[in-house]
Amino acid sequence: MAANILVVEDEPAIQELLSFNLQQAGHHTLNATSAEQAFGLLRNTLPDLILLDWMLPGVSGIEFARRLKADAYTKTIPIIMLTARGEEQDKIVGFDTGADDYITKPFSPRELMARIKAVLRRRAPQMTDDPAETGGLRLDPASHRVTADGKAVELGPTEFRLLHFLMTHTERVHSRSQLLDQVWGNQVFVEDRTVDVHIRRLRRALEETGHEHLIQTVRGSGYRFSEHE
Amino acid sequence: MAANILVVEDEPAIQELLSFNLQQAGHHTLNATSAEQAFGLLRNTLPDLILLDWMLPGVSGIEFARRLKADAYTKTIPIIMLTARGEEQDKIVGFDTGADDYITKPFSPRELMARIKAVLRRRAPQMTDDPAETGGLRLDPASHRVTADGKAVELGPTEFRLLHFLMTHTERVHSRSQLLDQVWGNQVFVEDRTVDVHIRRLRRALEETGHEHLIQTVRGSGYRFSEHE
DNA sequence: CGGAAATATTACAGCATGGTGACAAGGATG
């Protein structure tokens, strides 16, 4: 868990309710009461998910979502729409703007949490605390442990995050800059080549148990985590 | 157990019934017959849980709950709602205000106690008086005693609470700020590094019997209680 | 085969992080 979630909601009571429940679940929250304020916050940090009220004073929620999806920097951020109206028509329009999910008031906190987890699982599996298990490796985010065939693997913080991302996005090539974005964060300025070094460190740690073949180089493209070959 | 429970209920008969059962179960009770009176009591002490009647003269129970959840000082207190109406609609609104559970009159004392225990366990397992036992350590909240392989361990109050929390949430990394929230309380402002010092004090106390390995550092993340390694 | 481009590997300096002991303020106790 531990995602940064931006809540855009003008009604203080609901704002409070949402923030409280999110924090209870271990997330960090950013709060905005209008689309304008939200844009200001987005200039500093990009959240992992946005909870967005349908109806907002000034720029409406739906217009806000449209703008986010039009901007390359923000268009990948998952959005969950909140609305008082439960009409089918609205849902369709909501999805059209790029909302990833939809929840109608009144809702139970339990349901909201379930949807958040579902969206994060789809868009950013490494953000949840579900254990990942592939090719003899097991990585448990909750206890922050990695084992290879049952034996403990020692990793530094960056290698841990790197492996976590790779294990939740297997059988896929990731370029160095994609890895920097996903593992380091999209605002960090670091040499592309630095990725090579951390891949090296990760491989060395996996050599202990002979699992280094899981981390594969794709010449000209990047790296891949794969069970095959 | 031994939690402080605030009962907000205007009907004397039910008030009496609740208080009696709660005290029977070893809890301390505070009584209020209206939301106004309850607010007065909250200025002095924050209870561990609130039993709240849905219908109250003056400010209604649901409005009372909403206000509690809007205040940073009280918003973390679990609330169990009492209502005569068993309609589904009510339940949904109840959860919206942040009530943690729901019970409809008439109810059996047995059921009520079970729900109270469940809520306390969910919100703060270390608040129940179930003894915790792991890796040779035994911590008994009721007698406020800790033993390591049968030998007594001397701990200060903070170290006791810290160990209690860790033993009820093992095999999991806790960041310093999570520990501050859970062990110190979320209204305290204390340096993150203070946690280190108390971890040190806890470890030193456990060194006497060679159990200090149970408290593990996860560099860059926090601390963990674990039997392994 | 020769050479260029891409990747692997190593070394290292700077920085971040956690461990530790000391200490003063505050509270409880007698």
Added chain:
DNA sequence: CATCCTTGTCACCATGCTGTAATATTTCCG
């Protein structure tokens, strides 16, 4: 009032982690 205990903070130190650059190796292609 004196004393003891607890608590939070700080300063200092040791260690681990990180990014970069320099060097070695591999791969690809004419």
